[in-house]
Amino acid sequence: MSILSELRDSRELVANLTRREVKGKYKRTVLGQLWSLANPLAAMLVYTLVFSFIIKIEPDVGDPSGLDIFAVWLLCALLPWSFFTNVVTGGMASLVGNENLIKKVYFPRSALVVANGFSAFFTWSTEMAVLLVVLLVVGSAVLPWLPLVVVVMAVLYVFALGISLLLSIANVYFRDTQHFVAILFQIWFYATPIVYPGTLVSERSDRMGPLFGSVTLEDLYRLNPMERFAEVFRNLLYDNRMPELVDLLVIIAWAVGALVVGALVFTRHSKRLAEAL
Amino acid sequence: MSAISVEGVSKRFRVYHERNQTLKAAVMRRRRASYEDFWALRDVDLEIPHGSSFALVGDNGSGKSTLLKCLAQILYPDDGRIETRGRVAALLEVGSGFHPELSGRDNVYLNASILGMKRPEIARKFDEIVDFAGVEQFIDQPVKNYSSGMYVRLGFAVAINVDPEILLVDEVLAVGDAAFQEKCAQKFATFKREGRTVVVVSHSMPSLRTMVDHAAWLQKGVLREVGPAQGVLERYSDSTHESSGATIGGLVHIGSGEVRIQRAEVLPLTATDEPLTVGGGLRLRLHWSAAGRVERPVVGIAVEALDGTYLAATNTRDAGDPVDVLEGEGVLECTLPDVRLHPGTYSVIASVTDESTTELLDQVRDIARFSVDSGGRSWSGGYLALPASWDQVAESTSAVDG
Numbered sequence: 262m263s264i265l266s267e268l269r270d271s272r273e274l275v276a277n278l279t280r281r282e283v284k285g286k287y288k289r290t291v292l293g294q295l296w297s298l299a300n301p302l303a304a305m306l307v308y309t310l311v312f313s314f315i316i317k318i319e320p321d322v323g324d325p326s327g328l329d330i331f332a333v334w335l336l337c338a339l340l341p342w343s344f345f346t347n348v349v350t351g352g353m354a355s356l357v358g359n360e361n362l363i364k365k366v367y368f369p370r371s372a373l374v375v376a377n378g379f380s381a382f383f384t385w386s387t388e389m390a391v392l393l394v395v396l397l398v399v400g401s402a403v404l405p406w407l408p409l410v411v412v413v414m415a416v417l418y419v420f421a422l423g424i425s426l427l428l429s430i431a432n433v434y435f436r437d438t439q440h441f442v443a444i445l446f447q448i449w450f451y452a453t454p455i456v457y458p459g460t461l462v463s464e465r466s467d468r469m470g471p472l473f474g475s476v477t478l479e480d481l482y483r484l485n486p487m488e489r490f491a492e493v494f495r496n497l498l499y500d501n502r503m504p505e506l507v508d509l510l511v512i513i514a515w516a517v518g519a520l521v522v523g524a525l526v527f528t529r530h531s532k533r534l535a536e537a538l
Numbered sequence: 539m540s541a542i543s544v545e546g547v548s549k550r551f552r553v554y555h556e557r558n559q560t561l562k563a564a565v566m567r568r569r570r571a572s573y574e575d576f577w578a579l580r581d582v583d584l585e586i587p588h589g590s591s592f593a594l595v596g597d598n599g600s601g602k603s604t605l606l607k608c609l610a611q612i613l614y615p616d617d618g619r620i621e622t623r624g625r626v627a628a629l630l631e632v633g634s635g636f637h638p639e640l641s642g643r644d645n646v647y648l649n650a651s652i653l654g655m656k657r658p659e660i661a662r663k664f665d666e667i668v669d670f671a672g673v674e675q676f677i678d679q680p681v682k683n684y685s686s687g688m689y690v691r692l693g694f695a696v697a698i699n700v701d702p703e704i705l706l707v708d709e710v711l712a713v714g715d716a717a718f719q720e721k722c723a724q725k726f727a728t729f730k731r732e733g734r735t736v737v738v739v740s741h742s743m744p745s746l747r748t749m750v751d752h753a754a755w756l757q758k759g760v761l762r763e764v765g766p767a768q769g770v771l772e773r774y775s776d777s778t779h780e781s782s783g784a785t786i787g788g789l790v791h792i793g794s795g796e797v798r799i800q801r802a803e804v805l806p807l808t809a810t811d812e813p814l815t816v817g818g819g820l821r822l823r824l825h826w827s828a829a830g831r832v833e834r835p836v837v838g839i840a841v842e843a844l845d846g847t848y849l850a851a852t853n854t855r856d857a858g859d860p861v862d863v864l865e866g867e868g869v870l871e872c873t874l875p876d877v878r879l880h881p882g883t884y885s886v887i888a889s890v891t892d893e894s895t896t897e898l899l900d901q902v903r904d905i906a907r908f909s910v911d912s913g914g915r916s917w918s919g920g921y922l923a924l925p926a927s928w929d930q931v932a933e934s935t936s937a938v939d940g
């Protein structure tokens with residue numbers, strides 16, 4: 262794909278743009294990079310308070326890890342989710358926000374979207390590192406699964422990149438896209454087992470029986486790619502077990518599919534960006 | 539082998555009457571927004587020779603920037619083909635990739651990589667870039683604390699150090715203070731000497747005349763003329779005055795016409811037959827007629843070489859002999875006692891402006907020519923005579939002196 266060879270030739274640029282994003286984001290703040298941890302921390306506190314203490318959601322005990330801590334269980338899916346939304350939200354703004362650059366200089370436009378993804382990935386990695394420390398402290402045997410975690414993180418990056426390539430172009434033509442997506446994310450968040458366990462949906466689905474033909478509620482529910490990502494990350498980090506093979510294959514398929522579609526659309530429109538902006 | 543070939547290039551812009559930039563607008567109208575096609579470039583053919591400095595001239599909106607952006611691959615032509623041979627750098631707007639919160643150093647790296655430089659290459663050139671921009675003391679400060687001049691200089695320094703084989707420049711020559719402009723002019727001269735190709739867009743005819751050898755003239759997106767700079771630039775600048783211009787007796791007059799210089803005579807300084815030699819003198823008689831009464835005009839002459847190089851100029855105000863009034867007809871004589879030009883033929887431009895020299899009343903190019911004779915001596919190249927004497931000195935003497 263041309264987008265890949267283009268990016269190979271401009272590794273420097275992607276690296277420097279990523280550095281610009283990372284460095285520029287928390288310039289002139291006292292806490293600096295620590296702020297990137299504040300968001301997930303605040304979300305964790307709020308969700309734990311609401312869903313664990315008030316609504317009393319009780320996720321299954323980690324199997325085989327035996328962990329039973331709501332906040333940790335929550336973070337295992339919440340961090341990947343917020344990474345995903347950060348990449349897509351930032352990616353959508355990356356072309357529109359760099360209008361000046363695009364109109365004046367020639368360089369591979371995809372570098373902007375890719376670098377945005379990398380800078381979010383960097384933030385996410387620090388969050389995951391903190392989570393890792395917490396997991397080790399509370400006694401999760403996560404270390405052997407670490408290589409696979411990194412692979413799945415890369416798969417999620419690819420998926421998020423594909424979506425943000427697609428939406429960044431859409432946002433150039435229709436600026437509504439970003440507002441629309443913001444609302445979509447709110448719904449999507451609750452359609453994904455982040456603050457509640459997926460088993461709640463399976464139970465409800467079993468009680469309801471097939472909706473039409475042999476399609477159950479759970480089948481529809483599992484069409485959501487982020488549901489699979491959430492399960493896979495929880496399997497690895499919280500339960501310390503091998504995820505279902507089919508889940509792994511499905512997320513890879515989603516990632517490849519999103520990247521191909523995103524890259525095709527992006528390549529088709531990138532030449533016209535300077536005049537469309 | 540030309541550095542850039544442009545074959546039948548056309549560029550169309552869609553001018554939307556009401557652009558669907560929101561979904562609602564698109565849905566409400568239930569179809570694509572209505573637009574008109576606007577051809578910013580039409581069937582342009584150009585060959586830009588390798589190692590030339592090439593000017594693109596034309597009125598506002600004639601498509602110069604559009605063509606330059608097509609060459610830089612920022613825009614893509616709808617028709618035709620563009621081939622560039624060699625690394626291209628475009629200076630369309632300097633400093634456009636700067637991040638205000640980052641230091642000058644970080645920004646140099648960022649901006650240089652946007653322009654396609656690799657890290658070791660940037661590191662090697664870093665000092666040169668900072669030195670060229672003259673911002674050593676501030677290089678570790680955020681660029682938002684830079685003065686706007688410093689900002690521009692740093693951006694320019696980066697772009698010019700990318701080492702392109704083809705440099706595209708759009709009206710950014712005029713940035714910076716005088717010293718910086720001088721530096722830029724030198725850098726362009728170096729580029730030219732090194733056999734690189736430079737394409738410039740500018741409205742400043744005098745600076746173009748001194749720096750380019752070829753030019754193309756665009757008119758409403760269509761290529762009107764292309765060729766050696768002198769002819770193209772001259773016809774273009776004449777055309778810009780066309781509305782007020784007039785051809786009288788084979789001479790092209792531009793300006794308001796309140797005064798007309800009808801002809802000029804070249805006379806020797808004294809009534810002898812001796813030809814003008816280097817360092818000799820001459821008199822120029824300008825025959826003028828005024829339509830009404832013109833108070834305190836400034837009358838001037840300029841001397842050009844036949845290749846269009848602007849050599850020197852003087853006027854009644856500079857010389858300290860102001861003219862009070864021009865009315866009716868008359869003759870004004872200008873005495874040049876010491877013409878330090880090398881042997882050759884030179885062309886005279888005569889002009890009359892108002893007191894502030896902002897409004898052109900009349901200007902005639904090539905109103906007269908004069909030749910300087912070698913007088914039997916040999917003179918090496920260049921236009922200006924540089925009187926000199928040479929002596930052998932013993933080394934000890936020079937040591938004492940020096």
Ligand SMILES: Nc1ncnc2c1ncn2[C@@H]1O[C@H](COP(=O)(O)OP(=O)(O)OP(=O)(O)O)[C@@H](O)[C@H]1O
Nearest residue numbers: 536551552578596597598599600601602603604605
């Ligand atoms: N993105 C765009 N969308 C629509 N029209 C455009 C666009 N860019 C340029 N044009 C039009 O194309 C024409 C040529 O513009 P261009 O900028 O090339 O002119 P120019 O020769 O550089 O003029 P100037 O001397 O003022 O810089 C203009 O009429 C301009 O309005």
Ligand SMILES: [Mg+2]
Nearest residue numbers: 602603604708
């Ligand atoms: Mg222009």
